[in-house]
Amino acid sequence: MYKRSFYLTACIVAGVLILSQCIGKKADPRGDAFSGDASCSSCHPSAFAAHQHSAHAFASAPADAHTILGKFIAPHDSFLFPGNVVVKMEQNNNRYYQSAYLNGQLREQATFDITIGQGRKAQTYLSWHDNKYFQLPLSWFRPVMNWANSPGFPATYPYYKREIASSCFGCHSSYVKFETSFEGVRKMESFPENKVVFGITCERCHGPAQEHVAFHMQYPDEKTAHAITRIGQLSRQQQVDMCAVCHAGLKTPQRDLFEFRPGDRLSDYIMADYFATPAEQSANDVHGRQYQLLTASKCFRMSNQLTCTTCHDPHEDKRNDLTAYTKKCMSCHQPGSTNFCTQKADMQVLQEKCINCHMPEQPSGVITLLASGQQQPVADSLRSHLIKVYR
Template sequence: MSRRQFYVTVLITSCIFIFSQCFRKAPEKVNTDVRGEQFAGAATCISCHKQIYDAYVATGHYNTSAPASEKSIKGPFTGDNIFSYSNGTRVVMEARDSGLFQAAYTDSTLQEVHRFDITMGSGRKAQSFLYWQADRYFQLPLSYFVPAHSWANSPGFPPSYPKFDRMIPSTCFGCHSSAVGIKEVHMEGRRLSESFEKNQLVYGIDCERCHGPAADHVAFHREHPQEKTAMHMTRVKMLKNQQRLDMCALCHSGLGTPQKPAFDYKPGDALSDYFFPDFTRPTRAADLDVHGKQYQLFTASRCFVKSDEMNCSSCHNPHNNERDQLATFSRRCMACHQPAGPAFCKLKSLSASVLEKNCIDCHMPVLPSGSITLLTDGQTRATPDSMRTHLITVYPEEVKKILARFK
């Protein structure tokens, strides 16, 4: 082969290679989930589970955290947007061109201002808000108390001045998000200090918090669309009853002392591997606060004790927003407490047809929390938040209220 033929051959080969690269299939999008490549992200569930996904996005779990915006924040930024402290400082909720802010003023002098960055809470009871500064998250001094339609001093904050320096640890994100990017963890004296990666947050409780990492599941079913059995995915119905209870108790059993981060929890894990035993809790279930102790209250209930398979899903469909649908929950009570059976309500002053429509207000009433109280503007005493107790029993005073309503 002559030198000229050699160069022509090399040129042609190079052109073929270059053109082949141009027409190659574009590489698939790199998985950027904070949790790692084994997670697919909730958006991938839509193609096969759209009906479930569309229903789930309306639930409190899904909306328990969100980027702060006028849509996600329930409180107003005009009109009733000022909170006054006893030291004369006012905090004003301000909508500026650059974002939403809580700004503290003494007289007309600006003392401190911080942006609403994250909304914590679905907005049914109350919302608190976080701002980002120097690789850390801080809680803003004012929350929004939905039942009172009022801005309120954040729970546990001083009533005399606005406190902007309460740092928020990853444990708070453990039950209000599905992942948070932790940059560094170290000890500062006797205190554990954490720093975070900005904007690395999976908001809300997403599908993979309860069903486990889904990347292999998604890849398999995209390659085998005819396969109807869920592969490479935790099927909650196949778990033992205590494992199913532990999934909910991870976030609904109060503030325990963690052994492992809540984000490490996978469906089927034992809750006892994640929290140290709590030897300080009251011995009587009736003494437990209604806020955050749903697991302890529920498992102390006679309904639970006398059942072998009762768990949270016996009453709750976690994929649907069923808040305030008392008739729906009451129908589930009827599975064991049928009107013609010996376990039905013994109250004789109301008909069975009336009683079976609302078991909940008598046997699981809404009670004030001793743990979470909020001070609204102009109040001298904080108002307790309220929660529906999960200790299923007879509450005579609540029964009287129900009967009075009917009279």
């Protein structure tokens, strides 16, 4: 009798546990083949920890007190347009708004729903309503540490009607739910739900990994990777294509970028003539064309191993540590060899500063900012990925 009720209780407890686990693991909106970043942490703790703080992880995020960088405190909480129009940053019950007032009367208002950009240079905001995403009129810019007109927006009045296409999410997130329809021959997109997988997640780069996770959970002693693409064994072109999906500048993809998997060919997604190499950095903008510039460099063309990951850890941002990057240069350009720097200078200076001279920061001709109340526009600058001798 005692025993039976014990077993019964044990069965119920087990049943509840199993059930709660099923409910606990939320279905991934991308489908069952995806497992989600959290499932990678137990077996790949260092990649997971590094990635959590990276620009990739924050390429998009739900807008809240932690993710919105722009200020909501006077005097940095408003932007003055001509004709007594002011846009104020307002918050109410954990909702955040950009509200436009004319002579003190509320005229237009939209919520902050999504942040785009980690804020290395700028952060911009999307609002979701009427089954569409709209970019807010004001963005936050690091060079001026303030609000200013979103890039390309009119300077004379706050514009609330800039619709955002799914391609924006194609580079700044890992999934957005959208539907397409036709109005005549014009393709229209709608977003019936505000459903996004934020940031550039593990599986955005590595491809769906549910099978990989399930296999290694079942066979914890197996040390050879199963059901996951081994990037190190792809060709160099395939390796740079993986990054170029998002690092070759703005263009109109021919196929859904969310379907791109490591090993795929970029030219199957984006027309090849977009990749014509620019002669100069001036063709660059905030959506930098690192791919075009790097592949135009002699280092790339005359070696067959240089890729993006020769210099960048794909999981961790190493900002401003130019000495570490210089070491990468010297893995191919060794002091004393015939292909070392021919500039006459102190060896110490050379060894610390390859990057300063051969990958200089150059002002962008495309992005200039004028913050509220300022007279002089500020030009943004970018690191050139065209490695060469700059005179």
